[in-house]
Amino acid sequence: MNISVIGSGYVGLVTGAVFSDMGNDVICVDIDESRVRMLQGGECPIYEPRLPEMIAHNRREGRLEFTTSTAFAVRRSEIVFICVGTPPKEDGRTDLSYVEAAAQDIAGALNGPKIIVTKSTVPVGTGDFVRKIIEAHRHDGTPFEVVSNPEFLREGQAIRDTLQPDRIVIGTSSEAAAARLSELYRPIERPILITDMHSAEIIKYASNAFLATKISFINSVANLCERAGADVKAVTKGIGADARIGPAFLEAGLGYGGSCFPKDVDSLMYTSREFGTPFEILKSVAAENDSRVPRFAQRIVERLGTGAPAPLAGRRIAILGLAFKPDTDDMREAKSVEICSRLRQAGASLRTYDPVATEKARPLIGEENVEYCRNAYEAAQGADAAVIVTEWREFIQLNLARLRDAMSQPIIFDGRNIYTPAQVAAAGIEYHSIGRPSVGPRET
Numbered sequence: 103m104n105i106s107v108i109g110s111g112y113v114g115l116v117t118g119a120v121f122s123d124m125g126n127d128v129i130c131v132d133i134d135e136s137r138v139r140m141l142q143g144g145e146c147p148i149y150e151p152r153l154p155e156m157i158a159h160n161r162r163e164g165r166l167e168f169t170t171s172t173a174f175a176v177r178r179s180e181i182v183f184i185c186v187g188t189p190p191k192e193d194g195r196t197d198l199s200y201v202e203a204a205a206q207d208i209a210g211a212l213n214g215p216k217i218i219v220t221k222s223t224v225p226v227g228t229g230d231f232v233r234k235i236i237e238a239h240r241h242d243g244t245p246f247e248v249v250s251n252p253e254f255l256r257e258g259q260a261i262r263d264t265l266q267p268d269r270i271v272i273g274t275s276s277e278a279a280a281a282r283l284s285e286l287y288r289p290i291e292r293p294i295l296i297t298d299m300h301s302a303e304i305i306k307y308a309s310n311a312f313l314a315t316k317i318s319f320i321n322s323v324a325n326l327c328e329r330a331g332a333d334v335k336a337v338t339k340g341i342g343a344d345a346r347i348g349p350a351f352l353e354a355g356l357g358y359g360g361s362c363f364p365k366d367v368d369s370l371m372y373t374s375r376e377f378g379t380p381f382e383i384l385k386s387v388a389a390e391n392d393s394r395v396p397r398f399a400q401r402i403v404e405r406l407g408t409g410a411p412a413p414l415a416g417r418r419i420a421i422l423g424l425a426f427k428p429d430t431d432d433m434r435e436a437k438s439v440e441i442c443s444r445l446r447q448a449g450a451s452l453r454t455y456d457p458v459a460t461e462k463a464r465p466l467i468g469e470e471n472v473e474y475c476r477n478a479y480e481a482a483q484g485a486d487a488a489v490i491v492t493e494w495r496e497f498i499q500l501n502l503a504r505l506r507d508a509m510s511q512p513i514i515f516d517g518r519n520i521y522t523p524a525q526v527a528a529a530g531i532e533y534h535s536i537g538r539p540s541v542g543p544r545e546t
C-alpha cells in the first residue's frame with residue numbers, strides 16, 4: 103500500500119519504519135527541515151534500539167523516504183497517518199494546533215479518496231474535528247474517511263511494541279476503512295479491535311491513565327511499607343499473583359515520567375471536567391506522582407544533611423541515570439531534572455552519568471555544581487552517596503565493590519529498586535531503596 107506519515111517524531115518514525123519493513127511504500131513528513139535532512143542523509147534523530155537499522159534497510163530497498171512536503175506525500179498515498187506532536191497546554195488540555203495544521207495540509211492535497219488516520223494521542227472528539235477541518239478545506243467533494251488508530255508503543259522497545267502489540271485498535275464507522283486498515287495490519291497477526299471513533303480515542307487515554315494509576319498505587323503502598331517495615335517487592339509479588347491484578351506496571355520507584363503519562367493523565371482530567379464528569383481518582387494519581395521526588399530527596403537530606411539552610415553543603419552526590427527510563431535518551435519529564443535541582447538547592451555538588459542521555463540532559467540540568475562523567479565509577483569518585491535514578495541495565499550489573507571503593511562514603515539511594523538489599527549490604531554499602539527497609543553498614 104502507499105502510505106504517508108505526517109510527523110516524524112517517535113511515533114511517526116517507528117510507524118513509518120515498520121510499515122515500510124512490511125513491504126509498503128512509505129513517505130514520512132516533518133516540518134523540521136533539519137530533521138528531514140538528517141533522515142535523508144541516513145541519520146536517525148532519536149535513540150531507539152533497532153530503529154536506525156530498520157530505517158536504513160528500507161531506504162536502501164526504496165520503500166521509505168522523507169520529505170518536508172505534506173502535499174507531495176499525501177498525493178501519493180492511499181492512507182495518511184497523522185503522527186504529529188500533541189503537547190500539553192498550561193491548563194492540562196491538549197494542544198491540537200499541529201493536528202489542525204496537518205489536517206489543513208492534507209485537505210489541500212486531497213487528489214482522490216483517502217483514509218486519514220489519527221495515531222497521535224488526541225482527546226475524544228478530535229477525529230470529528232479533523233473531519234470538519236478537511237471538509238472545510240478540501241477543494242471539491244473528494245471522499246475521505248477519518249479513523250482513530252491509537253499507538254501504544256513504549257520508548258526503548260518501540261519496534262517490538264509496534265510489531266507485537268497486545269491489540270490494534272481501529273476506531274471508525276466506515277466498514278471499508280476498517281477493512282483496509284485491517285488488511286494493512288494483517289501481516290503482524292495480532293488481535294484487531296474495531297470500535298467507533300470516540301471509543302478508540304478514549305481507549306488510548308484510559309489505558310495510559312490506568313497504567314499511571316497502577317504506578318501511583320504501588321508507590322503509595324511503598325510509602326506504607328517504608329513506615330511499617332514491610333517489603334514492597336514482596337507485597338507486589340503477592341498482589342500481582344492475583345490474575346485480576348497482574349504483576350506488570352507495579353514497580354515502585356520515583357514515579358512515572360516521559361512524554362505520555364504525565365500529560366495524558368492531565369488531559370484526561372481536563373476532558374472529563376469539560377464533559378461534566380470530573381475524574382477525581384486521577385487527581386490523587388498525579389499528586390502521588392508529584393510527591394515522589396520531594397519525598398526521596400528528603401530522605402537523602404535526612405541521612406546526609408547537616409542543618410539548614412544548605413543541609414547538603416560540601417556533599418558530593420553521584421547521580422546514576424538521567425533519561426526518564428532506560429533504553430532511551432528522552433529527557434521529557436525525567437525525574438533526574440527535579441532530583442538534581444533539589445539536591446543542588448540543598449547545597450550538594452553532583453557528578454552525573456547516563457549511558458546515552460547526557461547531551462540532552464545538559465541544557466535541562468545545567469552546568470552549575472554538576473559534572474557530567476563518562477561512567478558510573480567516575481561519577482561515584484569521592485561521592486558521599488550514589489543515587490540510582492534510571493534503571494539502566496549496566497547499573498544492575500555494576501561491580502558494587504568497585505563502586506564502594508570509589509566513594510568517600512559507601513551509601514546508595516536506589517530510586518528504582520534495582521538491587522536486593524542483601525546484595526548491597528554484602529558489598530559493605532549502606533542501602534536505602536523504595537518501600538523496603540534500609541540495610542547496610544550503619545545498621546549492622
Ligand code: UDX
Nearest residue numbers: 253254255256257317351352353357358359360362427
Ligand atoms: C507509555 C505507555 O506505556 C505506552 O503504551 C504509550 O504509548 C506511551 O506512554 P513510555 O512513556 O514510553 O510508554 O514508557 P513506559 O515504559 O510505559 O514507562 C512510563 C513511566 O512509568 C516511566 O517513567 C517508568 O519509569 C514508569 N514506570 C513504569 C514505573 O514507575 N513503574 C512501572 O512499574 C512501570
